[in-house]
Amino acid sequence: MNPYFLEYSLVAIxxxxxxxxxxxxxMCFVLATNNMIMARDSKILEGILWAFGISVLAFGIIESxxxxxxxxxxxxxxxxxxxxxxxxxxxxxxIGLCGACMSGLIFRASSGFTQxxxxxxxxxxxxxxFAFLIFPLTNFLYWIxxxxxxxxxxxxxxDYIPHEWFGNAVWGPFVVALIFGGFxxxxxxxxxxxxxxxxxxxxxxxxxxPIITWNMLKFKEPYSPRLGGLLFAVVAIIVLLAxxxxxxxxxxxxxTTPYGSFDTYILAPFINLYTTVGHYKxxxxxxxxxxxxQIVPVAIPMTLFVITTFAGATATAILGGEFKWRVPKRxxxxxxxxxxxxxxxxxxxxxxxxxxxxxxxxxLMFSWAGALFLPTLVLGMYLALKFQQAIW
Amino acid sequence: xADEKNLENVKPDEILDVTGETCPIPEAMAHKKLNKMKxxxxxxxxxxxxxxxxxxxxxxxxxxxxxxxxxxxGPGEYTIKIKKTS
Numbered sequence: 001m002n003p004y005f006l007e008y009s010l011v012a013i014x015x016x017x018x019x020x021x022x023x024x025x026x027m028c029f030v031l032a033t034n035n036m037i038m039a040r041d042s043k044i045l046e047g048i049l050w051a052f053g054i055s056v057l058a059f060g061i062i063e064s065x066x067x068x069x070x071x072x073x074x075x076x077x078x079x080x081x082x083x084x085x086x087x088x089x090x091x092x093x094x095i096g097l098c099g100a101c102m103s104g105l106i107f108r109a110s111s112g113f114t115q116x117x118x119x120x121x122x123x124x125x126x127x128x129x130f131a132f133l134i135f136p137l138t139n140f141l142y143w144i145x146x147x148x149x150x151x152x153x154x155x156x157x158x159d160y161i162p163h164e165w166f167g168n169a170v171w172g173p174f175v176v177a178l179i180f181g182g183f184x185x186x187x188x189x190x191x192x193x194x195x196x197x198x199x200x201x202x203x204x205x206x207x208x209x210p211i212i213t214w215n216m217l218k219f220k221e222p223y224s225p226r227l228g229g230l231l232f233a234v235v236a237i238i239v240l241l242a243x244x245x246x247x248x249x250x251x252x253x254x255x256t257t258p259y260g261s262f263d264t265y266i267l268a269p270f271i272n273l274y275t276t277v278g279h280y281k282x283x284x285x286x287x288x289x290x291x292x293x294q295i296v297p298v299a300i301p302m303t304l305f306v307i308t309t310f311a312g313a314t315a316t317a318i319l320g321g322e323f324k325w326r327v328p329k330r331x332x333x334x335x336x337x338x339x340x341x342x343x344x345x346x347x348x349x350x351x352x353x354x355x356x357x358x359x360x361x362x363x364l365m366f367s368w369a370g371a372l373f374l375p376t377l378v379l380g381m382y383l384a385l386k387f388q389q390a391i392w
Numbered sequence: 393x394a395d396e397k398n399l400e401n402v403k404p405d406e407i408l409d410v411t412g413e414t415c416p417i418p419e420a421m422a423h424k425k426l427n428k429m430k431x432x433x434x435x436x437x438x439x440x441x442x443x444x445x446x447x448x449x450x451x452x453x454x455x456x457x458x459x460x461x462x463x464x465x466g467p468g469e470y471t472i473k474i475k476k477t478s
Contacts, residue, residue, distance in 0.1 A: 031448070040451075113412070323468070388417065392424070
């Protein structure tokens with residue numbers, strides 16, 4: 001079989017599963033955080049912790065057994081540094097304003113929430129703002145790459161924790177996975193146990209939620225977030241193995257680069273003009289040869305992944321009887337989502353990814369990107385929640 | 393605490409329409425509205441955000457121990473009646 005066809009087919013199937021897991025499992029980082037802050041409810045967070053825990057452990061095993069050799073795994077490792085902290089803060093505030101993270105956006109937009117389509121439009125505008133040289137002082141990519149290199153870790157081995165801690169030991173990835181993945185999974189299991197105990201006490205009977213039921217499979221009820229988390233992990237493993245054993249180099253999970261790449265299609269005829277004008281305007285700065293769109297290709301498997309994720313989420317929303325075009329009664333929510341989308345897009349580009357590409361994949365890559373992204377992401381979402389509680 | 397067959401036929405004192413809006417707006421605005429209402433009054437919320445109905449509202453209302461009932465009024469459309477009890 002043609003390896004290109006095989007890779008794109010597998011990635012497309014993974015996207016469909018990912019979309020279903022998102023929509024049916026209500027897997028949204030903003031929802032998880034808000035529920036924890038407002039009501040101390042951990043149900044959605046448990047699903048996310050399951051996703052992180054199981055996938056990180058699986059990646060550690062895959063790399064330590066040499067199914068995907070360490071030398072291949074590190075080729076996909078992003079750099080990490082100060083920009084993860086700054087980008088995650090802006091990104092967290094943006095997704096908090098929109099009430100949907102980069103993955104939550106997909107399931108809401110696919111269910112017909114028009115305000116989240118406005119968020120997506122804001123993300124595209126934010127990405128353009130970031131990526132072009134139209135406004136020299138606002139081209140964050142320029143600053144990241146050319147003016148503020150301090151506190152940055154280079155990609156590859158220099159940001160690969162198993163190598164940093166254990167040198168070339170083959171068991172290194174497994175031990176690191178056990179530490180990070182084990183932490184996520186144990187915390188997820190603990191929160192589930194604590195939530196069940198609390199509900200059991202309130203109801204005076206032993207309370208448990210099944211991970212999977214026939215009604216979930218028949219789309220009559222939503223997935224348990226833990227099933228959503230399990231499917232997340234399966235998808236990450238499919239994407240890793242499909243990319244390694246077919247055409248492309250090792251690929252980790254990511255959705256923001258394809259979002260930005262859609263811009264390329266829309267603005268392709270103008271790119272050279274804008275770049276030229278930008279270079280002229282930016283003549284007091286050292287020249288760079290290309291903008292972000294000329295560096296990142298569009299026709300990559302992950303673009304297809306995003307398209308099929310939207311398709312999967314829309315399909316399950318229709319099958320579950322939940323698809324409906326929804327227009328907010330208060331039209332100002334369009335503006336809020338557009339502004340939030342701009343923050344989301346700019347933040348994601350500064351951090352070189354979103355809650356999927358930098359946070360989750362940061363841990364999957366065993367780099368520091370995920371750990372750097374997490375604290376300011378939560379801070380950003382918290383500030384956005386408090387801001388909204390104050391103004392609405 | 394979704395007991396609340398009794399609530400189904402109760403006439404609401406206040407109405408909050410947050411259709412088309414997603415978390416955290418529906419539950420945050422309901423919370424704000426409940427804070428301004430008197431004990432014993434009933435708030436009716438219109439929402440079409442299933443994730444809020446399944447997760448955010450139950451979590452928040454259980455925290456305050458407010459009785460509530462959820463009625464599905466159409467595809468992806470819900471009415472939540474909440475009684476402020478404290």
